[in-house]
Amino acid sequence: DVTQLLTYSGLTYTPTLIVSYGGPSGRQYFLTNTNVDEMEKLRYFTPHDELDKWKSTQYYRKDQYIFPLHAAQLTKVVEAGGSVGLGSHGEVQGIGTHWELWMIAAGGMKNHDALRVATIMSADAIGLSKDIGSIEVGKLADLQVLDKNPLDNIENSTSIHYVMKNGRLYEGGTLNEVWPRKRAL
Numbered sequence: 001d002v003t004q005l006l007t008y009s010g011l012t013y014t015p016t017l018i019v020s021y022g023g024p025s026g027r028q029y030f031l032t033n034t035n036v037d038e039m040e041k042l043r044y045f046t047p048h049d050e051l052d053k054w055k056s057t058q059y060y061r062k063d064q065y066i067f068p069l070h071a072a073q074l075t076k077v078v079e080a081g082g083s084v085g086l087g088s089h090g091e092v093q094g095i096g097t098h099w100e101l102w103m104i105a106a107g108g109m110k111n112h113d114a115l116r117v118a119t120i121m122s123a124d125a126i127g128l129s130k131d132i133g134s135i136e137v138g139k140l141a142d143l144q145v146l147d148k149n150p151l152d153n154i155e156n157s158t159s160i161h162y163v164m165k166n167g168r169l170y171e172g173g174t175l176n177e178v179w180p181r182k183r184a185l
Contacts, residue, residue, distance in 0.1 A: 003073070007082035012125035014085030015070055017103040018096055023066030024058070026103045027091050031057040041158075041173055042095055054092070071107025078113050085125040086118040098157050105154045114154055141167045 006013055017026040036042055036051050043051065074084045086104065088097040097118075105114040123133025131140050143164050148156035160172035169179035177183040 003076045003080050003082065006077050007080045010083070012083040012085045012121065013074070013077060014087040014122070014125060015074065015104075016087045016089040016100065017067040017070055018091060018100055019089045020067045020070050022069075024060040024064050026065070026067040026099060027089075027096075028057050028060060029062075029065050029067065029103075030092075030095075030099045031055070032059050039095065041160075044173065045094055067103045068106045071104055071109065073107070074104055074117075075107045075109040075113075078109060078117065083121050083125060084117045085122040095158070098155075101157055102154055111151050111154045115150060115157075118157075144172070 005011075019025050019027065031054050036054055078084055084104070086097070086100055088100050090096065092099065101114055101118050104117055105111060109117075120129060120133040123129040123131075132142060133139075135143060141164050144160050145162040145164075146156060146159045147161045148159040150156040162178070163170045163172055163175070167180075168177055170177050170185075175185045177185075
């Protein structure tokens with residue numbers, strides 16, 4: 001019933017699985033299963049004392065996390081033709097949005113659909129699909145160039161080689177501008 005309501009109403013359901021309720025949060029899952037000290041870009045852009053705070057997380061068993069159950073419902077909504085948006089709660093800047101994307105896909109959603117959630121569906125949900133969310137003539141040239149294909153593995157979304165923002169091209173690892181001018185961050 002809820003899936004049909006979301007699909008036919010035109011509403012967009014935008015969860016923030018990083019803080020999902022009913023069990024340990026998605027944030028806890030990734031902080032438990034990820035060594036943030038090994039994430040070069042995260043270390044480059046995040047103050048060391050902030051990374052240290054994240055390490056004091058509680059640990060839970062995999063079967064205690066609730067986000068896969070929420071994500072399975074999101075998959076039903078998208079497969080029924082409904083709209084889901086990608087949100088992020090802000091606890092973990094930079095990587096948090098990727099974790100949200102990965103958690104959305106954790107409910108069985110196809111990687112292509114998860115990427116649609118992160119791009120065009122989210123742009124449409126906030127009324128900006130005429131300007132962002134897909135690569136089309138007349139839209140803003142805001143995009144990422146990846147080294148690895150997220151259709152093969154959704155976690156390849158972090159393999160950002162370049163970022164284009166407002167027609168300027170930046171290195172993904174440093175945000176140094178490389179086109180149309182060369183300029184350090």
